[in-house]
Amino acid sequence: MRRRDFLKNMGVAAGASTLPFLKFLPASAASRDGTLVVVTGNGPNSMDIQRKGTNRPSYQIAVNLYDRLVGYSTKTLDNGSLMYDYTSLEPEAAESWDIAPDGKSITFKMRKDATFWDGAPITAHDVKWSFDRAVSLGGFPTVQMKAGSLEKPEQFEAVDDETFVIKLLRPSKLTLPDLGVPVPIIFNSILAKKHATEDDPWATEFLHRTPAGSGAFMLERWDSGQQTVYKRFDDWKNGKLPGVERVIIREVPSASTRRALLERGDADVSLDLPPKDFAELKASDKYTISGVPIENSMTAIGLNLNFEPFANKMVRQAVAYSVPYDQIFKQAAFERGIPMWGGKSFSPETIEWPQPFPYDTDYDKAKALLKEAGYADGFEVPLSFNLGLAQWSEPMSLLLQESLAKVGIKATIDKIPGANWRTAALVEKKLPLHIKNFGGWLNYPDYYSFWVYVKGRLFNSMNYDNPEVNEITDITLNMEVDNPEYEPNIKKLISIFFEDVPLIPVYQPYLDVAMQKDVTGYKYYAHRQLDCRLFTKVTS
Amino acid sequence: MFGNEKFKMIVGRLLQAIPSIIGIIIVTFVLTRALPGDPAVYFAGPAADEKSIQEIRVSLGLDKSWLEQFWIYASDLVTGNLGVSVSTGQPVVEELIRRLPASLELTFLALIFSLAVALPLGIAAATRPNSWIDQLCRIVVTAGVSLPVFFTGLIMVYLFYYIWGVAPPPLGRLEIIYLSPPPVTNFYTIDALLDGDLETFGAAFAQLALPAITLGIFTLAPLARMTRAAMLQVLSSDFIRTARASGLKRSTVLYTYAFRNAFLPILTTLGMVFSFMLGSNVLVEKVFAWPGIGSFAIEALIVSDYAAVQGFVLAMAILYVLLNLTIDIVYTLVDPRVGLDG
Numbered sequence: 116m117r118r119r120d121f122l123k124n125m126g127v128a129a130g131a132s133t134l135p136f137l138k139f140l141p142a143s144a145a146s147r148d149g150t151l152v153v154v155t156g157n158g159p160n161s162m163d164i165q166r167k168g169t170n171r172p173s174y175q176i177a178v179n180l181y182d183r184l185v186g187y188s189t190k191t192l193d194n195g196s197l198m199y200d201y202t203s204l205e206p207e208a209a210e211s212w213d214i215a216p217d218g219k220s221i222t223f224k225m226r227k228d229a230t231f232w233d234g235a236p237i238t239a240h241d242v243k244w245s246f247d248r249a250v251s252l253g254g255f256p257t258v259q260m261k262a263g264s265l266e267k268p269e270q271f272e273a274v275d276d277e278t279f280v281i282k283l284l285r286p287s288k289l290t291l292p293d294l295g296v297p298v299p300i301i302f303n304s305i306l307a308k309k310h311a312t313e314d315d316p317w318a319t320e321f322l323h324r325t326p327a328g329s330g331a332f333m334l335e336r337w338d339s340g341q342q343t344v345y346k347r348f349d350d351w352k353n354g355k356l357p358g359v360e361r362v363i364i365r366e367v368p369s370a371s372t373r374r375a376l377l378e379r380g381d382a383d384v385s386l387d388l389p390p391k392d393f394a395e396l397k398a399s400d401k402y403t404i405s406g407v408p409i410e411n412s413m414t415a416i417g418l419n420l421n422f423e424p425f426a427n428k429m430v431r432q433a434v435a436y437s438v439p440y441d442q443i444f445k446q447a448a449f450e451r452g453i454p455m456w457g458g459k460s461f462s463p464e465t466i467e468w469p470q471p472f473p474y475d476t477d478y479d480k481a482k483a484l485l486k487e488a489g490y491a492d493g494f495e496v497p498l499s500f501n502l503g504l505a506q507w508s509e510p511m512s513l514l515l516q517e518s519l520a521k522v523g524i525k526a527t528i529d530k531i532p533g534a535n536w537r538t539a540a541l542v543e544k545k546l547p548l549h550i551k552n553f554g555g556w557l558n559y560p561d562y563y564s565f566w567v568y569v570k571g572r573l574f575n576s577m578n579y580d581n582p583e584v585n586e587i588t589d590i591t592l593n594m595e596v597d598n599p600e601y602e603p604n605i606k607k608l609i610s611i612f613f614e615d616v617p618l619i620p621v622y623q624p625y626l627d628v629a630m631q632k633d634v635t636g637y638k639y640y641a642h643r644q645l646d647c648r649l650f651t652k653v654t655s
Numbered sequence: 656m657f658g659n660e661k662f663k664m665i666v667g668r669l670l671q672a673i674p675s676i677i678g679i680i681i682v683t684f685v686l687t688r689a690l691p692g693d694p695a696v697y698f699a700g701p702a703a704d705e706k707s708i709q710e711i712r713v714s715l716g717l718d719k720s721w722l723e724q725f726w727i728y729a730s731d732l733v734t735g736n737l738g739v740s741v742s743t744g745q746p747v748v749e750e751l752i753r754r755l756p757a758s759l760e761l762t763f764l765a766l767i768f769s770l771a772v773a774l775p776l777g778i779a780a781a782t783r784p785n786s787w788i789d790q791l792c793r794i795v796v797t798a799g800v801s802l803p804v805f806f807t808g809l810i811m812v813y814l815f816y817y818i819w820g821v822a823p824p825p826l827g828r829l830e831i832i833y834l835s836p837p838p839v840t841n842f843y844t845i846d847a848l849l850d851g852d853l854e855t856f857g858a859a860f861a862q863l864a865l866p867a868i869t870l871g872i873f874t875l876a877p878l879a880r881m882t883r884a885a886m887l888q889v890l891s892s893d894f895i896r897t898a899r900a901s902g903l904k905r906s907t908v909l910y911t912y913a914f915r916n917a918f919l920p921i922l923t924t925l926g927m928v929f930s931f932m933l934g935s936n937v938l939v940e941k942v943f944a945w946p947g948i949g950s951f952a953i954e955a956l957i958v959s960d961y962a963a964v965q966g967f968v969l970a971m972a973i974l975y976v977l978l979n980l981t982i983d984i985v986y987t988l989v990d991p992r993v994g995l996d997g
Contacts, residue, residue, distance in 0.1 A: 152831060160744035167711055168698040168741045254699055254707040323744060338835075339745050340754070341827055341946045365826055367944040371809055372825050375817045381824040381831075533957060535692045542696060573704070 149360040151634070151650055154373045156387040158343055158366040162334065163322040164297055165249055165256040174297045175644040179345055179362075181300035181328035182353045184209040184223055184242065184279070185291065189638055189649075196405040197638040197649070201292050201558055207353045208237050208301055208329065209279070218286045223279040229352040231303040231329040239273035244304035246271045246281075248317045256298045262557065263293025264593070287593040289557055296556055297642050303327040331357050331648045341366055345647060358636065358651030377402065377629055383652065384637070384645070385629045389506050390449040393627040403632055406625040407639035408453050411563050412554025413469045413620040414507075415455075416515065417540075420578045420617060422547035424494050428615060433484035434548075435474040435619045439518040443621050447510040451627055455620035461613050466605040468560035469623050473613055481522045493523025499540070500550040503533030508550045511621070540576045549576065551618065556641045560605050561591040568612065579617035584608060661987070665980065672976040676969075680732070683968040684725055687961045694959040698741050715741065728965070737969070738962030742955055747966035750951060755970060756841035757828060758947035761939070762932045764863050765870035766925070773875045774921075777882025778914065781890060792879055799876035808869045808942035815865060823861045827944040833858045866943040870936070874928045881924040885917035918989050926982040930975060 159173035162180070186207040187199035209223040229237045247268040249256040260266070264287045272280045283290060293299070302322065310321035321327075326334050331354060332345035345362040365382075367373045374392050377385040378401075388396075397404040418425040418434060425431055440456040458471035485491060498516055500508040509530075516526045526548065531539055540546050553574045555562045566572055569588050570580040587608045594601050612618070628637050628645075636649035695712035712718050716727065731738060737747035772795075780792035815822035823830050828843050836846040836855050844863065847856035889895060890913055898908045937949035948967065955963035 154826075160742060166744075167714055168744065170742070253710040258704060258707060338946075339743055340750075340951070341944075363831055365831065365944065366946075367826065368941040368950065369809075369944070372812060372942055372944060375812055376824055376826070379817060379820065379824065381826070532692070538693055538696050 149652065151359045151362045151384065151647065151652060152382050153362065153364045153384040153386065153645065153647075154367045154376050154382040155364060156366070156368055156370065156373070158340065158364065159337070160339065161323050162326045162337065163319065164300065165252050165317075166319055166323050167252075167254050169255070172644070174642050175364075175647075176326060176334075176343075177297035177300050178640075178642070178644050179332045179647050180326045180330040180334060181302070182208040182229075182237070182330050183295060183297075183299055183301065185212070185295050186354070187292075187295045187640070192407065194406070196407050197636070198407050199638060199640045201295070201641070204291060204295060208242070212291075219283055221281045221283065221291070222274075223281075225277045225279065226352060227277065229329060230350060231306070231327070232333050232348055233303065233306060235303060235305055236276070237301060237329050238276040239279035240276065241301050241304040242279045243271050243273040244307070245302045246299060248302070249299055252317060252319070259296060259298045259556075260293070263287065263290045265290065265293065265299075285593060288559075288595050289562070289593065292557055297644070301329065303329065329353065332362065335361070354648060357648045359647065362647045362650075364645075374629075377631070380631070383631050383634050384650075386645070388627065388629060390447075390451040390625075390627070393451055393625075393629060394449040396629050401632070403630045403634065403637075405628045405630065405637045405639070406451060408623050409554050409626050409643070410558045410641050411468065411556075412552065412623060413455055413618075414448070414452070414511075414622050414624050415551045415553075416619040416621065417546070417549045417551045417577045418617055418619070419544065419547045419549070419576065420580070421544070422496065424488075424490055424496070425547065425617075427488045427490075429484045429488040430490060431616045431619075432474075433481040433488070433490075433522065434519070434524070435472070435616045436477045436481035436484065437518055437522045437524070438474070438619055438621065439476055439514050440474075440621055441476065442514050442518075443511050446514065447507045448622055448624065451625040452622035453625075455622050458613070461610060463606050463609040463613070466560060466602055466609070468558075468563060468605075468609070469620060470609070472616070472620055474616070474619070476518070478518075478521050485522060485524075491523070493525060495525045495527065496548050497529040497546070498526040498548045499529040499531050499546040501533060501536040501540075502530045503536065504550075504552065505530070508552075511550060541573050544576050544578050546576065551576065552624070554641070558641065559596075560608060561588050561594075564588040564608060564612075565592055567618065577617040579615070581611060581615065584611055665984070668980055668983070669976075672980075676972055676976065679972045680729070680965075680969060681725075683965050684728060685721075687959070687964045688721060688724075690956075690959050692959045694741065694961065697958050732969075737966040740955060740960050740963035740966075742958050742960040742963065743951070747962050750963070751948070751966060751970050753841065754946055754948045754951050757945060758933060758936050758940075758949065760842045760844065761863060761866055761870065761936065761945060761947065762929065764867040765874065765932060766929060768867055768871035769875040769878055769928075770925075772871070773878035774882055777879045778886055778909070780879075780883045781886030782909065784887065789883075792883060796876040796879050799872050799874075799879075802872070803938075804869060804873050805938040805942065807872055808866070808939050811865045811869050812942060822865050823858070825865065825943040826862075827946055828859060828862055829855070830858055830862065862943075866939050866945055869942075870932060870939050874932055877924050877928055878921065881921050882917070885920045886913060889913045889917045915989065919986065922982060922985060922989065926978060930978060933971070933974070 157172045159170065159176055161169040161173050162176050163169065164174055164177040184207060185204040187201055188203040188205045189197050190200040192198055208226060208229060210226045212221055212223045214221050225237060225239055231237060250260050250265060250267055264284050266284060270282045270284065274280055306327045307318040307322060311318040331348055331351045333348050335344040335346040337343050343364045347357050347360045367376065370388050370392065373385045374388055376382040393404055396402050416438065418431050420426050444450060444452065444454055455469055455471050457475050458473040461473050463470060485493065498512055500512045512528055516528060519526045540549055553567055555566060564584065565588050566574045568575060568579055568584050570585055587604050591601060591604050626639060626643055630637060633653045634650060636651050638646050638649050640646060695708050695715060695717055699708040699711045716724060735748065740747050740750055743750060776792050776795065780789040783789060812825050816825060829835060833855055836843060836850045836852060839846050839849050843859035844856055847859055895908060895913055898912050936947050937953055939945065940947040940950045952964065952967040955967065
């Protein structure tokens with residue numbers, strides 16, 4: 116069977132039904148040498164990250180089955196966990212790149228020997244077609260491209276097969292890192308175009324079911340709702356050949372079952388366990404737990420300024436003094452995170468973000484502030500959380516409710532189903548007091564501010580509006596970090612966040628992954644999906 | 656076995672079901688749209704802006720009026736197209752074809768298991784009231800009803816898989832090293848047998864065992880109770896006394912006369928239990944990673960995935976119509992006095 120035919124038969128129905136040649140996976144899979152078994156709560160719903168309605172687990176397809184122009188290099192944290200380094204890019208499909216002296220364009224040189232799975236060379240024309248697609252389809256890919264100032268097809272030019280040029284609308288520190296996120300993947304445009312139609316010029320129906328890429332892994336099976344199986348692409352030239360030949364990703368909805376599978380040795384990697392399980396598995400010392408603080412992310416309490424008492428800064432500070440930080444951290448998060456309270460001063464010393472806010476549990480201070488604000492008798496407020504995240508946000512809400520009662524604020528718990536959360540919290544911005552956990556893909560305080568603190572932004576569920584914040588964010592967003600004006604501006608920004616506290620951070624959560632001891636190579640990314648290319652299994 | 660008359664009656668019953676199915680289609684359509692939450696917003700993803708949400712709304716056809724949407728839905732339905740589930744990215748028909756058999760296979764096996772335990776237990780308890788076996792029946796029934804399926808499932812996994820390691824890993828319909836048999840019925844055990852592949856049959860059966868027993872324990876209770884009650888009633892009736900007095904063999908009295916008469920209420924319970932089981936599968940599906948219809952429906956409901964919810968309800972409605980018909984037919988076979996038109 117030729118590879119092309121093989122790939123053609125790779126759709127869902129085919130995956131579930133017509134794989135003709137084996138009843139069992141080969142013996143190597145059975146003995147599990149070279150095969151990585153991953154259990155996770157949710158699987159992909161599309162093979163195309165740029166499709167409308169594609170869910171988060173589908174990003175792993177973009178990561179493992181496709182290449183980008185550039186990737187992020189790896190840094191090792193103090194605890195031995197690996198983490199991507201967004202400040203340092205490394206070549207993937209592009210061999211090298213140069214920023215023009217005038218700063219108005221970036222020229223990429225493509226690797227000469229790299230091919231797609233079907234043997235076609237990866238050319239600048241494929242990149243052009245793929246980037247045009249990302250900025251034209253609308254929805255999520257277009258928004259993400261825009262974050263890197265990549266907005267319209269005219270910006271992209273394939274000079275010849277090996278030279279690809281991006282014309283910059285404005286110089287921005289976000290453009291190059293934005294090329295390493297999962298969205299700007301390179302499709303096999305010759306193959307994809309064969310399946311494009313008049314109504315569907317970007318071959319969305321075809322690419323939804325059939326990946327057409329050049330990545331380190333090819334799709335062996337996709338049984339939607341059950342499993343995804345990757346097989347190594349042995350001719351991969353865009354990086355170091357993966358250490359495992361096959362990756363089997365099984366969807367197991369129950370977290371208890373996922374833990375049991377790991378402990379019985381039937382799974383090599385177990386994802387999405389509750390913090391409690393990770394804490395226990397780590398304590399047992401039989402497994403490797405990689406815990407990496409999720410970058411640019413905080414579990415926090417949002418105070419909506421449209422709710423009258425919260426319009427008063429003193430009331431917001433009073434709430435910040437009545438949060439039971441330590442209890443929440445121990446009983447809801449099981450200490451799988453970094454505390455974000457108890458900072459020393461209201462003027463930040465560094466531009467590190469997130470950093471601990473200068474608040475601590477202090478009921479007397481809270482009462483005094485409330486009295487000063489004219490709310491000595493307290494008030495009533497609904498406290499909302501997303502039911503989809505109830506595992507930790509429900510205990511957190513209950514602890515908060517209990518401790519707010521001590522300063523006279525009567526909070527009533529309001530559980531909001533996952534499907535309604537976005538509308539209620541982010542679009543209508545109507546929740547007075549709520550639990551938030553936003554995380555930015557690009558790790559800069561100004562990027563966080565852009566999404567969360569600036570007036571009218573989607574994740575500004577607090578209706579916070581401070582002209583100074585809006586202005587500083589605007590100035591710093593595209594500014595290089597080594598610009599002398601960057602640091603003072605960011606410090607100013609953070610001190611306003613400290614002072615105004617429309618958002619009360621509690622902790623920066625870990626992304627935890629549990630693995631067998633013989634598995635190494637887990638690397639954390641902001642997109643939180645598994646990069647299977649780096650994994651190795653040591654057979655002892 | 657079926658006379659011409661009976662056949663006509665069956666067709667008549669099926670025709671009678673058509674208005675109710677049309678009613679169900681309309682009600683589901685309206686109800687899904689009355690659900691809170693905006694699917695366009697949900698599926699546009701967290702970072703979407705107003706423009707991309709509008710694009711999604713248009714591509715889902717949600718910018719059109721309800722009447723227009725219903726017209727499109729209804730005319731698709733006539734051609735057998737149930738639309739595409741946005742949350743799983745697959746056509747709803749494909750999802751149903753793949754998931755319904757998984758649920759049915761599990762439910763049937765669970766039913767067989769609980770019948771195999773409940774009937775003998777109920778009969779034994781009825782023939783010897785207040786003996787130890789009657790007490791045992793009582794304990795099993797109480798335990799079965801009071802243990803939540805989720806809990807039983809986790810205990811099963813804990814004991815048989817985690818502690819003793821006798822059960823295969825709870826990884827859905829087949830263990831990792833097996834590939835699914837060539838699909839004919841999509842019941843893996845049957846397909847594997849049709850393919851003559853005993854090894855895959857064994858593997859599929861082993862995967863089924865724990866979830867089926869879990870479900871079975873739960874449904875055992877109403878069946879055992881009903882068997883006991885119905886048998887007690889029949890055993891105390893006059894014709895049994897007469898049969899005994901005439902010196903008929905004990906087994907003949909018990910099985911030919913008593914059990915056959917007690918079977919009607921059991922059959923009714925069976926029908927109810929079966930439909931109940933299909934619904935309560937969700938929790939078992941979660942624990943055993945079973946790719947069934949229940950979890951599909953729940954997920955779809957949570958994210959307001961209209962096409963998926965509508966498809967699921969429609970499939971269930973048709974299944975219920977067929978189920979009730981089957982039970983009615985079995986009635987007429989067990990008890991000739993029952994007519995189909997009753």
